[in-house]
Amino acid sequence: MELEVYFKFILSFALILIAARLGGEVAERYLKQPPVLGELVAGIIISPFALGGLIGDPIILNFATIQNPFGLQGEFNIMEIISQIAVVALLFVAGVETDVRAFLRYGLTGSTVALGGVILPFVFGYLITWGLYPAIGMAGFLIMGATLTATSIGLTVRILMDMRRLQTREGTTILVGAVIDDIIGIVILSVVVMMAKPGGELDIGQALQIGVIGFAVWAALLIIGVRFHKYISKIFLNPFKRSGTMPIFALLIGFIIAYLVTLVELHPVVGAYVAGLMFAATEEKEKILDGVRPIMLFLAPFFFCYLGMQVDLHLSSIAWIIAVILIVLATIGKIIGCYIPAKLVGRLSHNSSMIVGVGMVPRGEVGLIIASAGLLAIGEPFRELFAAAVLVSIVTTLITPAMLKPLFKRQRASG
């Protein structure tokens, strides 16, 4: 019996990844959408709340129901663990892929765009949840605000690449903004997770402290990477080059840093991302990516599909209303919040500022990570809001390319 459970886990693991892959393939090839959308939707389809629930076997696929999977006591979930490993690998790769020099060049405009694009959606998300779903409490309001803050680097880069606009001034501004609002988002996440602990409450001093530490850790590792990359190569990477395991060792350092930042109350994904940044300036950057990307490609779809599997679309009407309002305000809030600093600080034209604003709309990985950390921290009462957050991510990603195309057309016409 016990062995059988292990064997069935192997099956579930493979079925989830195959569903994710098929969903990703359909999204990419037939719907011209980023694969991550297909992975999410595949997860919603096979979830225990939908198709998975129809399978007679109590174990297969139903590892995903958070509370008490297959009759074990305790809430330690095996899928969640694999998900965590996957998301650390994902954020590490995102960090390594960052173009550190462009990052520093467009730093000021990007930071203000990020900040503008964070404040409005955060306030909107907080207020809507507070107004329409008051029972969830302060931690829930903050998490819903935080899920709306972070633009998806992956989705944004993908859309700009497809339109051949990544290497423009607007493109780089969007990219830098997306990176910085991710960091803001995961710092907010760290604050919220601390608050959601039993007995935790909003302590402005402590929240500020986490924010300051978050940025300090982030800046420190970035600077270490830029200034001392030769020493990093020499100490951490060179010893493992002969055996060909250098990229894996870099990733393992990412795991260690992911854990270490939790000691100063930051979320592991912050650590994984900044650890990646630290390696982004080294000469080994490309080799690290070659060795680690296959691992990320293997595991990351598990994270997104598993996210989808936790979505129960049997929502109350109030949750549907919240989802629709959040989608509208997440879009408007981001466009306005980013347009203003792009025009005033970055001195871009009206049309270029609109491109920056619209380009920042897609919410993806980080918003979903925040929502999933919320589900883990708050538990069952958060499930409806979690579904709403996933819907925001799906819809904002779907509408962005359609909104961007006319803006780029107008720019070409005038330029």
Next chain:
Amino acid sequence: MELEVYFKFILSFALILIAARLGGEVAERYLKQPPVLGELVAGIIISPFALGGLIGDPIILNFATIQNPFGLQGEFNIMEIISQIAVVALLFVAGVETDVRAFLRYGLTGSTVALGGVILPFVFGYLITWGLYPAIGMAGFLIMGATLTATSIGLTVRILMDMRRLQTREGTTILVGAVIDDIIGIVILSVVVMMAKPGGELDIGQALQIGVIGFAVWAALLIIGVRFHKYISKIFLNPFKRSGTMPIFALLIGFIIAYLVTLVELHPVVGAYVAGLMFAATEEKEKILDGVRPIMLFLAPFFFCYLGMQVDLHLSSIAWIIAVILIVLATIGKIIGCYIPAKLVGRLSHNSSMIVGVGMVPRGEVGLIIASAGLLAIGEPFRELFAAAVLVSIVTTLITPAMLKPLFKRQRASG
């Protein structure tokens, strides 16, 4: 608290892989031994029975103690799950790497060498355990016999490569023999696991049935791979080439087949290996290896290090005696058992037959997989014998290169 456990798991996961990597590096670079030895020894050192037990934290690293990790009810072990995923990936890669054509050419000699090398060590292992450790019961005798049967493909290939003797007649015979005795070993494993179930006992008819099914499944997938590899490419691989996820999809098919073979009472590793064989004849072989090897390189050390972590070297004197006797008989049994068919069926010279016999001595992955499945199936009473099996693997691997060198020297002198 709950979140903290997740974070600590990330740390444990990384620490185990880093210990494994450092052990592997030391073994390879300073001791000129295969990395797997270093990974095993690193595991023994950091295990909860040694260094890990000294760490004050009840969670870090101690995920490894099989029974009831960190106070959860039920015996479903998170490390075991990751280990299972790792070993499926490992055997899949071993399958894909197999040179199917050489395999078919040296099939007859290789099969008889394999069979000879299986029978003697199996009988020795069974009898020693029966004589000196009778309390463990029939399933235990069979498992200890089975752990001695399988020559390590990886270790053998590595040693022959280092000596530039892989592409000789002896080299290919050893390789084919090592592959076939792996299959015999994991088929025996399947029989034993069935017997170790509550209420299970030795049913010769059923054991034969599993053996026949095992070889039938294996032969069928090999033939499908050789004959129909164009269709496999067309149906399963081509659709995923554009998105670059073809290797991952092949690996996922390996996971599915690993599960499917459990339905006919075979162990998942049999399925993973034959699934790999099925792809070994396709044109995509190299691309699959490029995409899947990094995943295997990342995960496989976890398997070996975790194996080491389960070794408790506080053995009773009888267990130490068993270990020493097993090491001696595993070596002698393999040399004699392989020498005879190599000389009589393969018509090799005395010296060449000795090379084949000695080359088959190292026990590795499959023996360890069998021992670990035994530990999982029988539980705590098996722990001492498990340690003995790990010691056999370590020592036989250590002594082989030293025994081979004079034989090769003599051959060069006479040739």
